[in-house]
Structures are given as C-alpha cells and as structure tokens.
Amino acid sequence: MLPLLLLLSTNFAHAQSRSVFIEDLTWPELRDAMASGKTTAIYYAGSTEQNGPHMALGKHNFIAHYVAGRIAEELGNALVYPVLPFAPTGDRSKKSGHMKFPGTVTVSEATFGAIAREVALSAISAGFKNVVLMGDHGGGQDALKQVAGELDQEWGSKNAHVYYIPDPYYKTQDRVNGYLTEHGMVIGRHAGIHDTSEVMFLDKEQKWIRKDKLAPGDEKSGVDGDPRQASADLGKIFLDMKINGAVAQIKNLVDGGR
Numbered sequence: 001m002l003p004l005l006l007l008l009s010t011n012f013a014h015a016q017s018r019s020v021f022i023e024d025l026t027w028p029e030l031r032d033a034m035a036s037g038k039t040t041a042i043y044y045a046g047s048t049e050q051n052g053p054h055m056a057l058g059k060h061n062f063i064a065h066y067v068a069g070r071i072a073e074e075l076g077n078a079l080v081y082p083v084l085p086f087a088p089t090g091d092r093s094k095k096s097g098h099m100k101f102p103g104t105v106t107v108s109e110a111t112f113g114a115i116a117r118e119v120a121l122s123a124i125s126a127g128f129k130n131v132v133l134m135g136d137h138g139g140g141q142d143a144l145k146q147v148a149g150e151l152d153q154e155w156g157s158k159n160a161h162v163y164y165i166p167d168p169y170y171k172t173q174d175r176v177n178g179y180l181t182e183h184g185m186v187i188g189r190h191a192g193i194h195d196t197s198e199v200m201f202l203d204k205e206q207k208w209i210r211k212d213k214l215a216p217g218d219e220k221s222g223v224d225g226d227p228r229q230a231s232a233d234l235g236k237i238f239l240d241m242k243i244n245g246a247v248a249q250i251k252n253l254v255d256g257g258r
C-alpha cells in the first residue's frame with residue numbers, strides 16, 4: 001500500500017508543479033488541468049518598442065510574461081496564453097511615436113483587437129469559462145476593452161465570460177506615480193524609473209539593461225524620465241502592485257459574473 005500511496009502523492013505533486021503557461025504543456029496536460037479546475041485563461045499583450053539606449057526592446061514582453069504567470073499562480077485556477085509581442089506604437093509612414101526608432105514594431109488597433117478576439121474565442125472553444133484580457137502597453141487598451149465587452153455580451157449567456165482588466169496598467173500607473181512623488185523621485189512616462197526598475201528585477205542574467213547607458217531622458221534618446229534611480233528592489237514593489245491589482249480585479253469580476 002505504501003508504494004501506491006507514494007506514487008499517487010508523487011503524481012499529484014508533479015501535476016501541481018506543472019507550468020501555468022499553456023505553451024509549456026501538451027494538449028492532454030492542458031485538458032487535464034482544465035478538468036481539475038483551471039478554467040480561467042489569461043491573455044496578456046506586450047509590445048516590441050524602443051526603450052531608450054539603456055533597455056532592451058522586449059521590455060513589455062518580459063514584464064507581461066512574468067506578471068501573467070504570477071497572476072495565474074495567485075489565482076490558482078488560471079492558465080496563461082502566450083504573450084502577444086506587438087501593439088500599436090506609432091505610425092510607420094510618418095515615423096511617429098516609438099516608430100521613430102529602429103526595432104519598434106507597430107500594428108493597427110484593428111489588428112491588435114482582432115488577435116485578442118481570436119485568441120479569446122480559441123480559449124472559449126477549448127473550454128475555458130473565463131477569459132481575461134490585459135495589456136502592459138498603453139496603446140491597445142481601448143481595443144481590449146471593446147473586444148472583451150463584445151465577446152462577453154455574445155458568450156455570457158452561453159456560460160463563458162470575457163473580461164477586460166485595466167487595473168494592472170492604469171491603477172498601477174497611478175500608484176507608482178504616487179510612490180515616486182512621495183519619495184522625491186522623477187515621474188517618467190516611458191523607460192524611466194518605473195519601467196527600468198521592473199526590468200532590473202527580472203533581468204537575472206543581466207541581458208536587458210545597459211547600466212552604463214542610464215541617463216536622463218530627452219527627445220533624442222526616446223526616454224521620458226530619469227532611470228538613474230531605478231533598482232531591482234523598486235521593480236519588485238511595482239510588479240507586486242500590478243499582480244495584486246490584477247488578482248483583486250479578476251476575482252471581483254469573475255465572482256460577480258457567476
């Protein structure tokens with residue numbers, strides 16, 4: 001009897017340790033995870049864009065992947081779809097916004113929204129009961145809100161819901177700005193203390209931050225703010241704000257939709 005109990009215990013522990021990222025799972029593992037209660041799908045969009053001379057273009061993607069995974073772990077009943085690495089970032093022909101800098105990728109609001117829609121519908125088709133849409137980049141937030149509203153209206157009566165989760169972006173931005181003000185630090189809109197600190201926390205292999213390039217921003221650099229006071233410790237604080245805000249909002253909306 002003891003070996004059987006040990007085997008069952010080992011199998012259960014192994015199942016519990018499976019990744020929350022569906023790209024890491026096989027389809028039978030995903031099916032079994034959903035059957036055991038993983039009924040919420042997380043779609044978190046990132047962006048590929050310039051982040052000044054000191055930070056890699058994948059900033060939003062690194063953050064979105066980490067935050068989405070932590071949200072899923074905190075919820076306990078969620079799995080994460082792959083991060084969309086593209087967002088509306090400017091006009092290609094006019095080279096406006098981040099498109100002034102090489103490496104930035106932009107997609108239209110329509111394309112951005114269409115991809116979110118198709119992924120959400122795929123999640124519903126797979127059997128997820130709740131799909132949450134969020135983005136780490138400012139561009140595309142309205143598109144995510146519109147898609148979630150339309151799909152929830154269509155599928156709500158069919159036992160599937162789609163929710164837009166803005167708090168990890170807007171509410172966290174307000175909280176971070178309040179924290180920086182309270183501590184006498186510069187508020188920046190792009191690649192400043194906030195963004196840089198989050199990536200510093202995630203950059204365990206020191207691939208994404210060029211510390212020798214940290215400098216106050218200007219129009220030429222693409223930085224709005226001053227990342228010199230950024231730190232991994234601040235990054236953890238700011239990332240936890242995103243995670244906690246998202247978890248609270250998701251729980252509130254999902255419980256309210258039952």
